[in-house]
Amino acid sequence: MSFFEFIGNVDRRYIYVLLVILIVYPLVKPIGLPLAMSRETRQVFETVDALPPNSIVILSPDYSPGAEAELWPQTVAITHHLMQKGHRIIALSLWADGVMYARRAMETLGPKYGYVNGVDYVIMPWVAGRDAAVSAMGRDLRSVYTQDFYGTPITQIPMYEDIRDIRDIALVVSYATGDDQDYYLQQLQAVYGTPVTGGCTAVSSPGRMPYIQSGQLSGFLSGLRGAAEYEVLVREPGLAAAGMDAQSLSHALVIVFIILGNLAYLLGSKRPSAVGGGN
Amino acid sequence: MSTNFGVWLAALATLSMYSYLYKDNAFFKIGEHIFIAIAAGHTVVMGWQTIKGTAWTPLTTKGEYLWLVPLIGGALLYGRFFRGIGWVSRFPLGFLMGVGAAITLRGQLQSSFILQIRGTMLPLNSLDNIVMVVGTVTTLVYFFFAVQSQRAGVAQLAMIGRWTMMIAFGAAYGNTVMARMSLLIGRMQFLFGKWIYLIK
Numbered sequence: 007m008s009f010f011e012f013i014g015n016v017d018r019r020y021i022y023v024l025l026v027i028l029i030v031y032p033l034v035k036p037i038g039l040p041l042a043m044s045r046e047t048r049q050v051f052e053t054v055d056a057l058p059p060n061s062i063v064i065l066s067p068d069y070s071p072g073a074e075a076e077l078w079p080q081t082v083a084i085t086h087h088l089m090q091k092g093h094r095i096i097a098l099s100l101w102a103d104g105v106m107y108a109r110r111a112m113e114t115l116g117p118k119y120g121y122v123n124g125v126d127y128v129i130m131p132w133v134a135g136r137d138a139a140v141s142a143m144g145r146d147l148r149s150v151y152t153q154d155f156y157g158t159p160i161t162q163i164p165m166y167e168d169i170r171d172i173r174d175i176a177l178v179v180s181y182a183t184g185d186d187q188d189y190y191l192q193q194l195q196a197v198y199g200t201p202v203t204g205g206c207t208a209v210s211s212p213g214r215m216p217y218i219q220s221g222q223l224s225g226f227l228s229g230l231r232g233a234a235e236y237e238v239l240v241r242e243p244g245l246a247a248a249g250m251d252a253q254s255l256s257h258a259l260v261i262v263f264i265i266l267g268n269l270a271y272l273l274g275s276k277r278p279s280a281v282g283g284g285n
Numbered sequence: 286m287s288t289n290f291g292v293w294l295a296a297l298a299t300l301s302m303y304s305y306l307y308k309d310n311a312f313f314k315i316g317e318h319i320f321i322a323i324a325a326g327h328t329v330v331m332g333w334q335t336i337k338g339t340a341w342t343p344l345t346t347k348g349e350y351l352w353l354v355p356l357i358g359g360a361l362l363y364g365r366f367f368r369g370i371g372w373v374s375r376f377p378l379g380f381l382m383g384v385g386a387a388i389t390l391r392g393q394l395q396s397s398f399i400l401q402i403r404g405t406m407l408p409l410n411s412l413d414n415i416v417m418v419v420g421t422v423t424t425l426v427y428f429f430f431a432v433q434s435q436r437a438g439v440a441q442l443a444m445i446g447r448w449t450m451m452i453a454f455g456a457a458y459g460n461t462v463m464a465r466m467s468l469l470i471g472r473m474q475f476l477f478g479k480w481i482y483l484i485k
Contacts, residue, residue: 019307033470074471131338138384138385192396196395197392212457219405221404228460229464252466253466256469
């Protein structure tokens with residue numbers, strides 16, 4: 007058996023073990039591989055940085071635990087930036103599960119920056135409807151959320167004294183796995199001109215590019231890498247930056263195996279002509 | 286190592302899921318069934334809480350009788366499960382379709398159509414713009430079936446469009462790999478960070 011025949015027949019479980027080793031090792035002993043900054047990440051940073059002082063921002067983690075590994079570090083990174091700049095935050099979610107992340111972001115990071123519930127941030131309960139809910143926010147923001155997550159009427163929330171309608175919102179930051187960021191773009195950005203930025207899973211990032219190209223989306227963070235880049239920009243290294251060495255090494259392994267797999271296919275004995283298959 | 290029961294439960298559930306990579310086994314099946322059961326239970330509870338908080342409580346405690354309309358409409362949707370009265374579900378379904386179409390058309394026409402076309406009308410003064418315009422036009426040519434694809438010129442343009450799509454699919458695949466690795470890294474950070482304290 008030649009080397010390439012061996013590669014072509016290697017048990018996939020050995021590859022899994024190798025992958026886990028390459029991921030765990032840099033997590034335990036960080037290597038410090040360089041991290042290039044993407045244009046879209048910098049655009050998010052500049053958008054947040056350029057907001058007038060004391061702006062009101064909607065922070066919308068529209069995801070469930072399935073996307074937590076990628077989108078939670080993004081949520082933390084941008085929330086750091088918003089709080090460093092002293093902006094006021096309406097934390098809400100179009101997903102029932104997402105409210106948990108809205109709460110966690112405010113309640114874990116808020117105390118570090120002296121943020122007070124009702125004054126500097128407000129957490130909203132889940133409202134069903136997704137695109138219909140976003141559309142309603144555009145028409146009459148105060149009618150969609152009449153009380154906060156804890157049941158306090160918005161008329162008793164000091165921060166809400168400055169919020170009459172969607173034009174008082176300086177920016178929407180949406181973290182999405184699928185269509186939810188589109189709802190903000192279609193119902194708020196396109197109709198009312200409210201700037202939208204945020205992040206998405208790496209899988210869905212190619213689908214964001216047309217919105218960047220058309221100027222509708224003010225940058226976006228792509229997966230764990232985007233979160234790591236933002237952590238570097240706001241000088242708050244966290245989970246994402248810690249995972250970048252592992253990400254790079256795992257990608258290198260995938261590239262090596264793609265090359266080896268193709269060589270095994272081309273040079274080994276399993277070519278279509280050799281086994282009588284193919285088209 | 287963690288002494289938290291919840292962390293142990295999550296760690297064992299994670300390991301039972303990953304055990305499938307070795308081969309199908311009882312631990313994986315138990316984990317799979319528990320996951321589906323919890324997800325179903327969670328969905329039912331969230332659904333009930335939404336109905337209760339949004340419509341039922343205002344109806345019964347505040348006398349807001351207008352909430353009867355969506356409640357009855359929702360109940361009618363289940364008509365399709367009963368022989369003979371299935372037609373009643375068409376009323377709320379038609380309403381939902383109408384509202385959905387109206388909401389979608391309002392912003393989508395501008396966001397996904399007009400602004401996207403405008404975003405592609407670029408001056409050909411940079412490589413980025415040239416790639417964008419040529420890629421978009423040739424991909425459209427590939428899907429333009431009114432002209433015979435074998436005709437001289439059209440076939441070549443369609444071929445460029447095909448390559449453009451292949452490159453786009455390759456980029457999408459690369460991002461998919463990155464996303465899956467991120468999920469694995471997240472689990473490893475949990476197992477080696479919060480369960481057994483190997484990650485500082």
